[in-house]
Amino acid sequence: MxxxxxxxxxxxxxxxxxxxxxxxxxxxxxxxxxxxxxxxxxxxxxxxxxxxxxxxxxxxxxxxxxxxxxxxxxxxxxxxxxxxxxxxxxxxxxxxxxxxxxxxxxxxxxxxxxxxxxxxxxxxxxxxxxxxxxxxxxxxxxxxxxxxxxxxxxxxxxxxxxxxxxxxxxxxxxxxxxxxxxxxxxxxxxxxxxxxxxxxxxxDGTPASAGPLDAPRAGETGTEATAASAANASLAPLGATEIPALSRELTERELLSDRGAAAPGARQAKPYIGPRPAITTRRGWGANESMREKGFSYTKKVKAAFVHHTASGNTYKCSQAPSLIRGFYRYHVVSLGWRDIGYNFLIDKCGRIYEGRAGGVAKPVLGAHTLGFNSNSMGIAVIGSYGAKKPSGSAVKAVSRLTAWKLGLHGMNPKGKTYLTSAGGNLYRKGKKVRLNVISGHRDGFNTACPGGKLYKKLGSARSTAARYQGR
Structure with a gap:
């Protein structure tokens, strides 16, 4: 692409x-x-x-x-x-x-x-x-x-x-x-x-979604499996296969509580944040934590979300999505030599959201999704090919729900603009400050057809819906 x-x-x-x-x-x-x-x-x-x-x-x-x-x-x-x-x-x-x-x-x-x-x-x-x-x-x-x-x-x-x-x-x-x-x-x-x-x-991924973390499958280090799960400890119990959805009221309360802990005594303004969606964890889709590099890599904050497609075809069933993600993970790490799967999140055509690169879904994990603009951003991949085929309404809605929550954690308006500094690519030279939509398509940061024309046309709707979820 x-x-x-x-x-x-x-x-x-x-x-x-x-x-x-x-x-x-x-x-x-x-x-x-x-x-x-x-x-x-x-x-x-x-x-x-x-x-x-x-x-x-x-x-x-x-x-x-x-x-x-x-x-x-x-x-x-x-x-x-x-x-x-x-x-x-x-x-x-x-x-x-x-x-x-x-x-x-x-x-x-x-x-x-x-x-x-x-x-x-x-x-x-x-x-x-x-x-x-x-x-x-x-x-x-x-x-x-x-x-x-x-x-x-x-x-x-x-x-x-x-x-x-x-x-x-x-x-x-x-x-x-x-x-x-x-x-x-x-x-x-x-x-x-x-x-x-x-x-x-x-x-088949079954061992990763069953049994205690202190009894990992063959080849998987208990330390790395525990660390990947512990990165989400504030959102779900250790070893959880899913981070549960929260209402908007509870999501706001959780965010205000975290802010109050960071700045005790400070008056907290009502946040603009969407309700936290349910997210399948890495343990839930069967990630083998022995394949990736140890530890996690972070950026400063999440100012923008880049939407991608995986260009892997549309013939899969939603029940097969965990298998596809395990395949992407193995391809990125074993075949391409990356430290982990490149995307921060993935979404299947039924609208199910999955944790991508390890480090915690609420944290600013540094991904490898948009060459030149991985810092201060996150990458969301909709599983499938959307150059000629329209994405499902469920998948577009999931993009809106995920961005309303994750961008809200960092005070970003999904309908707004932001500036990111290019690290070098084929569209913007290294060091150039680029004004981008807070929810952008991959092609906005790199000269590419991704996320496919049909999905790209839906991003305006995703921005408006995400802002509505935030109460804007």
């Missing part, structure tokens, strides 16, 4: 690849991969995929012949049998490199044994990342990636990746990667180095 202009060549707007179709499924199902499908280690604690629910299969892409379009570069894999997975994406070595091309996959359903048609994978995902200069950005473990695609339980896959443009001349950090005059290279289109297909099994 790199750019609105670039999105015309992006997968979401592209026609089908001009590549020969594969033979019938019955003739092409190959043996299960062995050394070719390396499984990654899961993260900071040194636990391996054998120790924790879920897995990641990494398959290196190969040059493919027979492409009819002269002068293009094509890589991929023929149809093959693999271990079961439900989410996929493509990664490459350099996180600053762009995949200017078309990515299509087809998968075989575990339930029916039939192959899907070709599906597009959104290629522009570099705009979801930690800010330049932050420890997470400079970790040396990060990789470039497409958006993830939810395909449901599958045990077969085929993929084609074709370059369609010369390498871009600038990275998402604002650093030059092409000719000094800013023109595009006339070289043959290239694909990023180190292309790999990531096949993710999110696991």
């Amino acid at each position: 790199r750019g609105i202009l670039a999105s015309s060549i992006g997968v979401t707007c592209a026609a089908a690849l001009a590549l020969p179709l594969a033979p019938p499924a019955a003739a092409v199902a190959g043996p299960a991969p062995t050394a070719e499908a390396a499984t990654r280690a899961t993260g900071a604690t040194g636990a391996t995929d054998a120790d924790v629910p879920g897995s990641t299969q990494s398959l290196s892409l190969r040059p493919l012949g027979g492409d009819r379009a002269a002068g293009t570069v094509v890589q991929g894999l023929g149809p093959r049998t693999v271990r079961q997975f439900s989410l996929l994406g493509v990664v490459w070595d350099d996180p600053a490199a762009h995949l200017d091309g078309l990515v299509q996959v087809r998968t075989r359903s575990v339930a029916t044994g039939t192959w899907s048609g070709w599906q597009d994978v959104e290629t522009h995902n570099a705009d979801h990342a930690a800010d330049p200069g932050t420890p997470e950005r400079a970790s040396g473990t990060r990789r470039g990636a497409t958006a993830p695609l939810w395909v449901g339980a599958s045990d077969g896959v085929e993929i084609r990746v074709r370059a369609t443009a010369a390498p871009a001349t600038g990275s998402p950090d604002g650093t030059a990667t092409g000719p000094a005059d800013g023109t595009r290279s006339a070289a043959v289109p290239l694909l990023p180095a180190g292309l790999q297909l990531e096949l993710i099994d999110p696991g």
Whole structure:
């Protein structure tokens, strides 16, 4: 989702690849991969995929012949049998490199044994990342990636990746990667180095939502699981799978009580804050806390909310949303090298709200969602793809309820404007103070199609409704 202009060549707007179709499924199902499908280690604690629910299969892409379009570069894999997975994406070595091309996959359903048609994978995902200069950005473990695609339980896959443009001349950090005059290279289109297909099994998540915290599942440290839950201790009991909703009156009382504790004796003005919505905790959606980096990272306050879509497709059932989130989490941490899932919150199409990055839902947790504007903001991802499809009314209402509460904690008017300082991106240079809507779309801070045109058009309504929830 790199750019609105670039999105015309992006997968979401592209026609089908001009590549020969594969033979019938019955003739092409190959043996299960062995050394070719390396499984990654899961993260900071040194636990391996054998120790924790879920897995990641990494398959290196190969040059493919027979492409009819002269002068293009094509890589991929023929149809093959693999271990079961439900989410996929493509990664490459350099996180600053762009995949200017078309990515299509087809998968075989575990339930029916039939192959899907070709599906597009959104290629522009570099705009979801930690800010330049932050420890997470400079970790040396990060990789470039497409958006993830939810395909449901599958045990077969085929993929084609074709370059369609010369390498871009600038990275998402604002650093030059092409000719000094800013023109595009006339070289043959290239694909990023180190292309790999990531096949993710999110696991069932059951152990995370059952049993006491002092009896964690295999591979999960009790310390980190307890810390993630304790970050919400003022809102729910330790080990809770959900933070309960509060009425507006009780939410106001809670906020005034906190302010009074911070400044005893001070007269407290009536706050503008919406009722706290119910929020499924990380324990509730089955986060394995051994995968992420230890500890939490915070910014100063939350002055703005950036709304995103996950570009992962709309075929999921709401009951599957926890599985999708576990898949996003594993993709962000294991495949992309981030410290945790990038978004602060996620919302499914039924309007259910989920805790994202660990550190406490009421706290200003520093995310990795809007490159250049992660500081003093939060990222909310509506699960699905909303370029051509309208978001559900339940999802838009949930955006309003969440922002009315969270922005209210920081005294922000959802219908107002605020200033954020850019940390560097493809739309605003580093250090520029930018006036933005308090509730903005991702495209307002970065040249991208996210959160999709259909969802972006609903943000005006979300602002008005959130302000009404606040009593404005």
